[in-house]
Amino acid sequence: MQNPLKILFISSEVAPFAKIGGLGDVAGSLPKALREMGHDVRVVMPAYGSIEQAVRSGQGGVEPLPGQLLVSMGGSIYPAGVFEGRLPGSDVPIYFIAEWNLFDRDQIYGYEDDPYRFAFFSRAAIELARGLEFRPDILHANDWHTAPAVTWLATTGQAEDYHRGIPSLFTIHNLSHQGNSGWDILDYLGVITHSLTEEGFGEVNFMARGIYHATLINTVSPTYAREIMTKEGGAGLDELLRYRGGDVRGILNGLDYDSWNPREDLRIAANYDPDDMDGRIQNRWALQARANLPHKEDIPLLGMVTRLDWQKGLDITGHVVYLLLNGVAGEVQIVVLGTGAAHYEQMFAHLAYQFPDKMAAFFDYDPGLAAQIYAGSDMFLMPSLFEPCGLGQLISMRYGTVPIVRATGGLVDTVADGVTGFSFLEYDSNAFLNAAERAIYTYNTDRKTWHEIQNNGMASDNSWERSAEGYVKLYREAIARMD
Ligand code: ADP
Numbered sequence: 346m347q348n349p350l351k352i353l354f355i356s357s358e359v360a361p362f363a364k365i366g367g368l369g370d371v372a373g374s375l376p377k378a379l380r381e382m383g384h385d386v387r388v389v390m391p392a393y394g395s396i397e398q399a400v401r402s403g404q405g406g407v408e409p410l411p412g413q414l415l416v417s418m419g420g421s422i423y424p425a426g427v428f429e430g431r432l433p434g435s436d437v438p439i440y441f442i443a444e445w446n447l448f449d450r451d452q453i454y455g456y457e458d459d460p461y462r463f464a465f466f467s468r469a470a471i472e473l474a475r476g477l478e479f480r481p482d483i484l485h486a487n488d489w490h491t492a493p494a495v496t497w498l499a500t501t502g503q504a505e506d507y508h509r510g511i512p513s514l515f516t517i518h519n520l521s522h523q524g525n526s527g528w529d530i531l532d533y534l535g536v537i538t539h540s541l542t543e544e545g546f547g548e549v550n551f552m553a554r555g556i557y558h559a560t561l562i563n564t565v566s567p568t569y570a571r572e573i574m575t576k577e578g579g580a581g582l583d584e585l586l587r588y589r590g591g592d593v594r595g596i597l598n599g600l601d602y603d604s605w606n607p608r609e610d611l612r613i614a615a616n617y618d619p620d621d622m623d624g625r626i627q628n629r630w631a632l633q634a635r636a637n638l639p640h641k642e643d644i645p646l647l648g649m650v651t652r653l654d655w656q657k658g659l660d661i662t663g664h665v666v667y668l669l670l671n672g673v674a675g676e677v678q679i680v681v682l683g684t685g686a687a688h689y690e691q692m693f694a695h696l697a698y699q700f701p702d703k704m705a706a707f708f709d710y711d712p713g714l715a716a717q718i719y720a721g722s723d724m725f726l727m728p729s730l731f732e733p734c735g736l737g738q739l740i741s742m743r744y745g746t747v748p749i750v751r752a753t754g755g756l757v758d759t760v761a762d763g764v765t766g767f768s769f770l771e772y773d774s775n776a777f778l779n780a781a782e783r784a785i786y787t788y789n790t791d792r793k794t795w796h797e798i799q800n801n802g803m804a805s806d807n808s809w810e811r812s813a814e815g816y817v818k819l820y821r822e823a824i825a826r827m828d
Contacts, residue, residue, distance in 0.1 A: 543584075557589070572754060680705050
């Protein structure tokens with residue numbers, strides 16, 4: 346191996362300590378895979394209320410470090426505490442920045458002072474590394490919350506001998522949250538700079554600044570990396586992304602193969618693996634029982650596990666489900682699990698009410714039932730309007746359930762039509778129905794091909810090891826830029 350790298354990995358979410366979405370999963374998994382490759386990676390996140398609580402009650406293996414961290418913000422020095430723990434199942438150190446006023450709250454986001462909270466966190470993370478005498482070879486920052494660290498390092502930081510020459514990688518997990526604030530936040534951060542075209546008068550956009558100032562930028566799939574450079578997918582930042590186009594890359598997220606493994610998953614009715622798929626039938630019975638659907642063996646069972654959000658393609662789903670329940674492609678059963686917008690709940694509740702022996706809908710956040718749907722369905726529906734990477738399709742393939750997806754973002758990069766699943770391009774119900782019909786036809790008439798598609802999905806490599814290799818390449822490229 347080439348020389349191991351020192352990586353300072355900073356994120357507002359790290360699973361299992363605090364997680365809202367995919368960002369938390371990445372931050373909980375990627376550093377472990379990097380560590381297994383021999384790199385020295387240190388993770389830093391804020392000490393939210395739940396973490397302060399864990400420290401106070403002596404739980405969770407998180408301990409306060411002695412002393413205080415002094416953080417210079419807006420010309421004043423503010424003290425902060427630091428807690429230390431390990432990413433579960435690894436020896437990767439994780440540090441928590443403890444500042445009661447800013448982070449000891451119930452929620453991760455949603456406060457008016459969020460830009461100030463995360464500007465403080467970003468500065469503190471860099472200061473912490475210095476305090477630990479850990480001069481990173483690279484700063485890896487994630488989403489707008491840590492963009493202030495990228496901006497500081499690329500501006501004020503370059504004036505300090507200690508920080509000069511440290512490159513940054515800025516990863517975009519969710520382009521739609523951009524971290525807008527008033528101009529005074531730059532004084533608070535200790536940065537003197539010019540405004541960007543993307544920023545309104547007197548306004549700072551941290552997502553834009555991360556993109557502008559980072560040595561390299563990436564997002565979580567190659568196709569999404571291209572899509573965000575278009576007007577439709579750029580959330581107002583496409584011009585800036587095109588300007589940095591030569592430095593924007595896509596690396597697919599991995600799937601946590603330890604948590605998602607049909608051979609060992611304790612949440613499902615029976616375990617199985619690609620060499621012995623017998624357990625799948627029991628999972629089907631268990632799912633049908635749970636969903637109160639008749640036990641039927643030879644009809645396709647379609648599953649869906651999703652946030653009930655417009656991003657997930659639900660506006661083209663109702664009509665398709667209605668037609669399928671009416672038998673346009675023969676008999677089917679459908680099980681939906683999701684939480685979110687009330688009007689989508691109503692849509693699915695109404696369909697389930699109309700067809701009680703064919704469809705069930707659960708409006709809960711229920712990881713156990715989710716696993717049972719992945720293990721007990723034949724097909725998995727994921728008609729997303731946009732999808733930076735997507736986990737549902739990766740999980741369903743791992744469990745031998747064939748995904749039917751819209752060809753967007755990470756779904757393009759992970760599901761091959763007719764090989765590992767079925768896909769459609771146009772964002773409309775007809776295209777979706779057509780793909781579902783093709784899948785159902787194959788299932789009903791050509792089991793040999795069906796099993797091949799199942800096996801191809803189960804054999805595809807979506808591990809974190811593969812993603813981590815992609816990240817290390819990017820780190821080395823960013824480091825080489827500084828020479
Ligand atoms: P996103 O992060 O945009 O919601 P992904 O496909 O990347 O979409 O990840 C969704 C993850 O959340 C998957 O692991 C999926 O199983 C899980 N999930 C979504 N909704 C639910 C739910 N209601 N209950 C349990 N798990 C869910």
